[in-house]
Amino acid sequence: MTPEFKLEAKKVNVYYGENHVLRDINMNIEKNSVTAFIGPSGCGKSTFLRCLNRMNDYIETFRMEGDVIIDGKDIYDRNVRVEELRKKVGMVFQKPNPFPKSIYENVVYGLKIQGITRKDELDHAAEESLKRAALWDEVKHDLKKPALALSGGQQQRLCIARTLAVQPTVILMDEPASALDPISTSKVEELIHELKSNFSILIVTHNMQQAARVSDKTAFFYLGELVEFDETRTVFTNPKHERTQNYITGRFG
Amino acid sequence: MTHSESELQRVKNELILMWKLVSAQLLKAQKALVTMDKDLAREIIHTEKRVNAYELNIDNDCENAFALLNPVAVDLRFVLAVLKINSNLERTGDIAEGIARFILEAENNFPDDLLAETQVLTMFEEASDMLLDLCEAFDKENTEVARTIFKRDELLNEINRAANKCIAGYLRENSAHMEQGLHILSTIRKLERVGDQCKNMAEEIIFYVEAKVLKHAGKKEGE
Numbered sequence: 435m436t437p438e439f440k441l442e443a444k445k446v447n448v449y450y451g452e453n454h455v456l457r458d459i460n461m462n463i464e465k466n467s468v469t470a471f472i473g474p475s476g477c478g479k480s481t482f483l484r485c486l487n488r489m490n491d492y493i494e495t496f497r498m499e500g501d502v503i504i505d506g507k508d509i510y511d512r513n514v515r516v517e518e519l520r521k522k523v524g525m526v527f528q529k530p531n532p533f534p535k536s537i538y539e540n541v542v543y544g545l546k547i548q549g550i551t552r553k554d555e556l557d558h559a560a561e562e563s564l565k566r567a568a569l570w571d572e573v574k575h576d577l578k579k580p581a582l583a584l585s586g587g588q589q590q591r592l593c594i595a596r597t598l599a600v601q602p603t604v605i606l607m608d609e610p611a612s613a614l615d616p617i618s619t620s621k622v623e624e625l626i627h628e629l630k631s632n633f634s635i636l637i638v639t640h641n642m643q644q645a646a647r648v649s650d651k652t653a654f655f656y657l658g659e660l661v662e663f664d665e666t667r668t669v670f671t672n673p674k675h676e677r678t679q680n681y682i683t684g685r686f687g
Numbered sequence: 688m689t690h691s692e693s694e695l696q697r698v699k700n701e702l703i704l705m706w707k708l709v710s711a712q713l714l715k716a717q718k719a720l721v722t723m724d725k726d727l728a729r730e731i732i733h734t735e736k737r738v739n740a741y742e743l744n745i746d747n748d749c750e751n752a753f754a755l756l757n758p759v760a761v762d763l764r765f766v767l768a769v770l771k772i773n774s775n776l777e778r779t780g781d782i783a784e785g786i787a788r789f790i791l792e793a794e795n796n797f798p799d800d801l802l803a804e805t806q807v808l809t810m811f812e813e814a815s816d817m818l819l820d821l822c823e824a825f826d827k828e829n830t831e832v833a834r835t836i837f838k839r840d841e842l843l844n845e846i847n848r849a850a851n852k853c854i855a856g857y858l859r860e861n862s863a864h865m866e867q868g869l870h871i872l873s874t875i876r877k878l879e880r881v882g883d884q885c886k887n888m889a890e891e892i893i894f895y896v897e898a899k900v901l902k903h904a905g906k907k908e909g910e
Contacts, residue, residue: 642757642759643757646759669760670759670760670763671759671760671763671764671898672760672764672898673760678760679760679761682759682760683691683758683759683760683761683762684689684691685689685692
């Protein structure tokens with residue numbers, strides 16, 4: 435039976451040592467949707483995002499209670515291999531972080547790690563991923579060019595292409611456009627709209643208007659709690675909680 | 688207070704000033720009608736230009752608020768409500784001006800018994816009170832007061848419905864006052880429109896404060 439939701443967080447509590455940073459987070463994410471996480475710095479939104487592909491596992495004091503279920507399977511289950519999970523749940527970071535290699539090598543890096551070596555297969559994947567990341571037309575004649583020679587906006591789309599190449603179904607984005615100019619930001623946002631038909635996207639952003647523009651649902655975090663989680667159009671026109679309203683209207687005191 | 692808050696507060700104050708000006712226009716129209724004061728009627732027509740200037744300024748303020756402040760949630764509803772109330776008030780201002788023009792056209796005084804039988808002055812008073820109460824409701828975000836408007840508008844509707852018969856009866860016995868009778872009938876029609884504008888404004892206040900849409904909802908709460 436296909437699970438009703440792509441991703442389910444059930445009573446997620448996170449601690450860094452004594453510090454209780456996420457409290458009883460329950461959230462269901464539908465397939466092929468964009469969900470924005472908003473909230474002031476330190477509210478736990480990035481920590482929560484990182485719980486969804488086990489990026490926090492490396493933090494020594496990190497401890498989590500509750501379940502994160504993707505496609506009906508608990509991702510913190512003993513039998514889950516983190517590398518397999520990361521194939522399914524890709525991540526794009528705030529600062530573009532291409533490897534100091536060529537554009538082509540960056541895109542096929544994950545596939546090569548998986549042991550794929552056939553050139554036609556890699557070429558095909560590189561072209562497809564770059565097209566999906568709306569970068570192909572700008573780089574198709576320069577695939578051997580160093581990735582670091584690209585502009586910031588192009589580098590970020592390259593990182594998205596690199597994520598797409600391993601064919602994830604969930605993409606986590608941690609402020610993917612905060613280091614980009616408005617034109618690159620708009621390209622990334624357009625891209626998010628297009629990717630939505632094939633992926634479930636979760637995006638952390640400090641830019642309220644970006645959250646309003648790109649997402650179907652918005653989650654507002656405050657002091658480690660999920661205060662409000664609703665349709666984006668509801669959150670930005672008639673939020674149920676005063677704290678949400680104060681935050682999105684900039685009245686946070 | 689943040690910059691956005693003070694900008695929106697400024698727009699609010701501007702709208703309240705317009706509101707008071709329009710209410711004053713209506714009160715003056717009543718006074719000019721009773722006393723047949725043509726100078727006062729001219730003053731109303733002249734002041735209508737100020738009402739129009741307010742409308743343009745507030746439209747402009749709202750456009751700037753959308754472009755520069757990116758209002759959301761209660762702020763967004765506030766700007767949307769201001770835009771609509773602005774146009775409701777401008778139309779109410781037009782109505783006061785229209786009544787002033789009847790007064791200028793009229794060649795004779797309006798007889799007291801015509802005013803009493805048609806209840807046009809009751810209508811004037813109720814319409815003015817409704818306008819001022821709404822202004823207060825908007826300022827204090829008081830939706831309870833806004834909700835009373837739907838019921839109060841009924842009085843204006845009743846007087847309007849009775850007007851044809853009432854004036855026809857009056858004119859049968861006072862055919863010399865034909866012109867005044869027709870002016871009063873037109874005035875009553877216009878004041879009935881003030882009631883409708885007030886209802887629209889009440890709906891906007893409730894939308895702004897409570898995020899509830901009452902438009903086209905049939906019978907209103909509290910009605």
